Amino acid sequence: MSKQRFSALSLLRRSLGGHRSWEPQWRKSEPKPAYDVVIVGGGGHGLGAAYYLAAEHRVGRIAVVEKGWIGGGNTGRNTTIIRSNYLFAESAALYDHSVKLWEDLSQVLNYNVMFSQRGVMMLAHTVHDVQVFKRHVHANRCSGVDNEWLTPEEAKAFCPPLNIDPDIRYPVLGAALQRRGGTARHDAVAWGYARAASELGVDIIENCEVTGIRRDAQGRVEGLETTRGSIRAGKVGVSAAGNTSAVLSLAGVRLPLESYPLQALVSEPVKPVFPCVAMSNTIHAYISQSDKGDLVIGAGTDAYTSYTQRGALHINMHTLDAICELFPMFRRLRMMRNWGGIVDVTPDRSPIIAKTPVPGLYVNCGWGTGGFKATPGSAHLFAWTIANDAPHPINAPFTIERFRDGHLIDEAAAAAVAH
Amino acid sequence: MMKIPCPHCGVRDENEFQCGGTAHLARPALDASDREWGEYLYFRDNPKGSHRERWRHAYGCGRWFNVVRDTLTHEISAVYPITETPAR
Ligand SMILES: Cc1cc2nc3c(=O)[nH]c(=O)nc-3n(C[C@H](O)[C@H](O)[C@H](O)COP(=O)(O)OP(=O)(O)OC[C@H]3O[C@@H](n4cnc5c(N)ncnc54)[C@H](O)[C@@H]3O)c2cc1C
Numbered sequence: 071m072s073k074q075r076f077s078a079l080s081l082l083r084r085s086l087g088g089h090r091s092w093e094p095q096w097r098k099s100e101p102k103p104a105y106d107v108v109i110v111g112g113g114g115h116g117l118g119a120a121y122y123l124a125a126e127h128r129v130g131r132i133a134v135v136e137k138g139w140i141g142g143g144n145t146g147r148n149t150t151i152i153r154s155n156y157l158f159a160e161s162a163a164l165y166d167h168s169v170k171l172w173e174d175l176s177q178v179l180n181y182n183v184m185f186s187q188r189g190v191m192m193l194a195h196t197v198h199d200v201q202v203f204k205r206h207v208h209a210n211r212c213s214g215v216d217n218e219w220l221t222p223e224e225a226k227a228f229c230p231p232l233n234i235d236p237d238i239r240y241p242v243l244g245a246a247l248q249r250r251g252g253t254a255r256h257d258a259v260a261w262g263y264a265r266a267a268s269e270l271g272v273d274i275i276e277n278c279e280v281t282g283i284r285r286d287a288q289g290r291v292e293g294l295e296t297t298r299g300s301i302r303a304g305k306v307g308v309s310a311a312g313n314t315s316a317v318l319s320l321a322g323v324r325l326p327l328e329s330y331p332l333q334a335l336v337s338e339p340v341k342p343v344f345p346c347v348a349m350s351n352t353i354h355a356y357i358s359q360s361d362k363g364d365l366v367i368g369a370g371t372d373a374y375t376s377y378t379q380r381g382a383l384h385i386n387m388h389t390l391d392a393i394c395e396l397f398p399m400f401r402r403l404r405m406m407r408n409w410g411g412i413v414d415v416t417p418d419r420s421p422i423i424a425k426t427p428v429p430g431l432y433v434n435c436g437w438g439t440g441g442f443k444a445t446p447g448s449a450h451l452f453a454w455t456i457a458n459d460a461p462h463p464i465n466a467p468f469t470i471e472r473f474r475d476g477h478l479i480d481e482a483a484a485a486a487v488a489h
Numbered sequence: 490m491m492k493i494p495c496p497h498c499g500v501r502d503e504n505e506f507q508c509g510g511t512a513h514l515a516r517p518a519l520d521a522s523d524r525e526w527g528e529y530l531y532f533r534d535n536p537k538g539s540h541r542e543r544w545r546h547a548y549g550c551g552r553w554f555n556v557v558r559d560t561l562t563h564e565i566s567a568v569y570p571i572t573e574t575p576a577r
């Protein structure tokens with residue numbers, strides 16, 4: 071495929087031909103008999119890992135196999151909140167590695183991922199929230215991650231639609247603001263990595279579901295069975311989000327994961343009215359406005375495991391109650407669509423980027439309700455781990471074994487934060 | 490919204506209930522290894538399909554019972570007492 075760089079000049083030149091001369095942005099590949107590394111799962115994390123394997127580690131022949139279409143999983147279903155103000159030093163290092171990669175990702179990939187550092191504001195509604203968020207602010211400063219405390223008046227100045235009336239049911243007592251946080255275009259992240267990986271020779275194989283993991287006499291991974299035939303593989307990296315337990319069970323590996331539906335919804339499009347991202351963990355509402363104008367609203371998970379890719383309606387209603395109270399100007403807005411994705415949740419709400427007990431098999435999972443923000447960082451570290459058969463120092467704490475050794479990275483207890 | 494048949498009160502909306510997660514996890518003995526203890530606390534089958542799980546009719550009779558639910562369809566194929574452990 072010819073290199074099609076995006077630039078003001080190339081856009082102008084192609085526009086003269088009515089934009090009819092663009093070629094597909096990535097190759098649609100047929101599976102070859104063998105690869106050095108096969109990544110299972112064509113979400114942002116898997117495509118990104120394939121890209122970094124090709125760009126930074128030059129590991130040879132690489133493929134990504136995806137059971138549906140690329141970006142059709144949680145990558146294309148999430149509310150795109152990006153931030154790094156997590157409590158523990160291990161987490162702050164991991165998520166901030168990602169935020170730094172986001173900052174020049176559009177330039178690196180030559181693809182506009184529309185990363186917008188408009189600020190992420192997390193609202194405190196109880197004394198407990200205030201204490202927890204202030205603790206986060208201090209911990210983040212010690213880790214070199216920006217996060218600042220706002221009074222209710224300062225929060226309203228930053229986000230004028232916010233209702234800071236002290237008489238509402240869950241009044242705003244303050245907020246933690248990470249100015250470097252923001253949003254990005256979810257599809258563009260999958261497409262940008264796919265395009266850049268494909269250009270470096272990575273095969274992207276869609277409609278190809280992994281149905282078996284083949285191992286040699288010593289137990290080492292030697293290949294995959296798929297709905298499009300057998301593929302030999304030197305190494306296999308699994309980035310299958312909500313389906314990880316099912317894929318790893320093919321190699322007899324049991325994980326500390328449970329899969330839950332998480333939902334989001336969008337309103338009808340309106341003029342720019344909402345300048346930032348606002349989140350309320352306590353009353354389960356997350357909101358920002360896309361460049362198209364629709365309000366993008368994130369709800370909570372269902373309370374039981376499921377693989378249905380849809381959640382219960384009362385979960386969304388609960389979130390809309392909270393949105394209407396916090397932002398009364400949206401009360402008459404119509405909601406256009408809602409959907410769900412299946413998220414893989416660990417007991418400590420921190421991810422796993424690690425080797426598995428099976429030689430040659432690696433896993434990147436457990437991102438649960440909040441892994442979009444980590445896409446570049448996670449992909450980068452997963453590629454490193456696969457290429458070196460050892461974790462990078464940043465992801466070294468994020469093992470499977472921490473659940474046996476007791477070294478949890480307990481972001482769940484820290485804040486019960488989603489997204 | 491799922492409808493769940495409470496063995497004591499009949500069919501009710503899911504938000505009257507609380508899901509207690511996977512059923513029949515046996516607590517290991519006190520001298521269990523770290524590995525066994527970790528498995529018990531944190532590792533799960535997380536199956537795609539039939540799942541045996543505990544539910545409590547929290548906003549009803551308050552009682553616990555077991556359910557076999559398909560995680561792909563949410564179909565409930567069996568409801569049985571909390572004290573019963575059927576063979577696999
Ligand atoms: C509604 C919702 C809102 C969210 N909001 C946020 C947010 O605001 N901020 C944030 O940071 N995160 C958020 N998340 C979480 C985030 O979307 C995920 O953590 C992240 O996108 C995971 O990326 P991934 O590439 O690992 O997974 P995915 O994009 O799900 O990719 C995994 C891929 O694996 C494929 N696959 C599965 N099984 C197989 C198989 N057997 N063979 C081949 N392929 C297979 C799937 O088809 C899928 O495409 C949200 C999630 C949801 C559902």
Ligand SMILES: [Zn+2]
Pocket residue numbers: 495496497498499546549550551552
């Ligand atoms: Zn009852």
